[in-house]
Amino acid sequence: MREQDPVPPLAEVLAATRVVAIPTRTRFRGITVREAAILDAPQGASEFSPFPEYGDAEASAWLAAALDFGWAEQPPVLRERIEVNATVPAVPAAEVPAILSRFPGCRTAKVKVAERGQSLADDVARVRAVREALGPEARVRVDANGGWTVTEAATALRALAEFELDYAEQPCATVAELAEVRRQTRGQVAGDSGSAPTVRIAADESVRKAADPLAVARAGAADLLIVKAQPLGGVRRALSIVAEAGLPVVVSSALDTSAGIAMGLRLASALPEGLLAGACGLGTVALLDGDVTADPLLPREGSIAVRRPALDGAALDRFAAPPERKRWWRERIARCHALLAAPARRPHQR
Numbered sequence: 151m152r153e154q155d156p157v158p159p160l161a162e163v164l165a166a167t168r169v170v171a172i173p174t175r176t177r178f179r180g181i182t183v184r185e186a187a188i189l190d191a192p193q194g195a196s197e198f199s200p201f202p203e204y205g206d207a208e209a210s211a212w213l214a215a216a217l218d219f220g221w222a223e224q225p226p227v228l229r230e231r232i233e234v235n236a237t238v239p240a241v242p243a244a245e246v247p248a249i250l251s252r253f254p255g256c257r258t259a260k261v262k263v264a265e266r267g268q269s270l271a272d273d274v275a276r277v278r279a280v281r282e283a284l285g286p287e288a289r290v291r292v293d294a295n296g297g298w299t300v301t302e303a304a305t306a307l308r309a310l311a312e313f314e315l316d317y318a319e320q321p322c323a324t325v326a327e328l329a330e331v332r333r334q335t336r337g338q339v340a341g342d343s344g345s346a347p348t349v350r351i352a353a354d355e356s357v358r359k360a361a362d363p364l365a366v367a368r369a370g371a372a373d374l375l376i377v378k379a380q381p382l383g384g385v386r387r388a389l390s391i392v393a394e395a396g397l398p399v400v401v402s403s404a405l406d407t408s409a410g411i412a413m414g415l416r417l418a419s420a421l422p423e424g425l426l427a428g429a430c431g432l433g434t435v436a437l438l439d440g441d442v443t444a445d446p447l448l449p450r451e452g453s454i455a456v457r458r459p460a461l462d463g464a465a466l467d468r469f470a471a472p473p474e475r476k477r478w479w480r481e482r483i484a485r486c487h488a489l490l491a492a493p494a495r496r497p498h499q500r
């Protein structure tokens with residue numbers, strides 16, 4: 151929400167809010183039930199779904215995004231369909247074909263790696279299964295969610311080099327570590343006879359969880375940025391961050407329902423030509439065992455049409471969160487709303 155935009159009154163926001171709890175089809179990021187506040191807002195369906203463990207300051211950027219998408223006019227749509235990647239959770243390699251079958255036509259896959267309790271051999275087997283299923287022309291990415299040290303990342307990316315990765319997303323936790331991994335993998339290429347591919351480094355958490363989302367770009371620690379509309383405060387704010395960063399981007403999501411996916415699609419559709427670095431991580435409704443609309447925003451022939459879903463009352467009832475969780479989300483919205491309404495304490499103010 152732009153500084154001059156008024157925040158809608160709390161009573162109006164709460165009156166528009168329905169809290170849902172939707173089971174996931176596969177454990178993802180430790181999550182088996184995805185909770186979200188769905189807003190039946192004047193501009194259409196919107197979503198507020200920061201993960202439960204996030205504090206109010208971080209979550210209030212997600213609320214700014216939800217209110218902006220629900221109450222404010224959005225930038226023009228420059229493209230009607232957005233290509234998406236298959237998102238492969240940290241499953242055993244044998245389960246890869248079943249996961250990929252939920253993403254019909256997708257020629258790019260993003261594979262979770264560095265999962266706690268698993269080994270590099272598990273990661274290599276999973277990535278190999280994805281490469282074998284999709285063929286040599288497909289783009290294969292990995293996402294470590296900051297799970298590796300610099301040494302582990304260098305070792306893992308060497309082991310994964312044979313799969314010719316599109317990029318490695320957030321291999322390590324900090325900007326300094328990303329810069330070091332980027333330097334080392336380049337060194338690897340330079341010292342090699344030329345056969346080893348450069349592994350591009352993408353920043354995700356270093357953008358969406360940072361006090362300054364542009365610091366990673368300024369430090370030259372990434373080749374591209376993952377941008378997510380909710381944590382960055384909305385479509386318009388994400389667009390201004392992209393414009394300042396000057397790096398190619400991939401738009402992604404946070405295991406949103408179709409209401410939140412629509413926000414990501416809108417962001418992807420508004421990006422200036424040439425900035426989009428391939429398929430976006432917006433196909434994840436395929437990982438949920440339900441949705442808030444009768445017409446979910448699922449990948450078809452590798453892409454999704456840019457549109458807002460119509461909320462389905464029966465689905466909202468079916469997935470209604472238990473009373474104590476509903477109360478928890480409404481109280482969270484009230485606290486985050488108070489942070490947004492107090493200009494001096496607005497998070498991410500620059």
Ligand SMILES: O=C(O)CCC(=O)c1ccccc1C(=O)O
Nearest residue numbers: 237260295402403404405431434
């Ligand atoms: O980018 C994608 O393919 C899907 C979204 C995704 O991976 C994700 C979903 C929820 C929380 C974190 C992440 C992530 O990119 O790290």
Ligand SMILES: [Mg+2]
Nearest residue numbers: 293295319354
């Ligand atoms: Mg990521």
